[in-house]
Amino acid sequence: MADRTTAQQPGDAPRDAAAQAAPAAIPAELQDLRDSIDNIDAALVHLLAERFKCTKRVGILKATHDLPPADPGREAVQIQRLRALAINAKLDPDFAEKFLNFLIAEVIHHHTSIPRD
Secondary structure, eight states: OOOTTTSOOTTOOOOOHHHHSOOOOOOHHHHHHHHHHHHHHHHHHHHHHHHHHHHHHHHHHHHHTTOOSOOHHHHHHHHHHHHHHHHHTTOOHHHHHHHHHHHHHHHHHHHHTSOOO
16 A cells, blocks of 8 residues: 555645645744734623623613613714724724724614613
């Protein structure tokens, strides 16, 4: 029986040196950056969880006091505030606005599901 590591068998896909090479080692700087990104992602998840704990309490208060789930005036102020923060932080303000709009929509969805007294 032929050694398949050295001899190509009929029907085998062609092999070249690049296909046989072991994966390149990840540069230390790349790994450090990935580790930082992983830490930031974890912090974002925890921050979002904390934010949603607060917005859940807001939703309960709104339901208790028969207030509407959405507050377009506050939302507009928050969007402008976040856009300004994004600009100062050198972050695309359109991205920041889309992100906040996504959060607002999710919060309103949660608020509309809270039973009203």
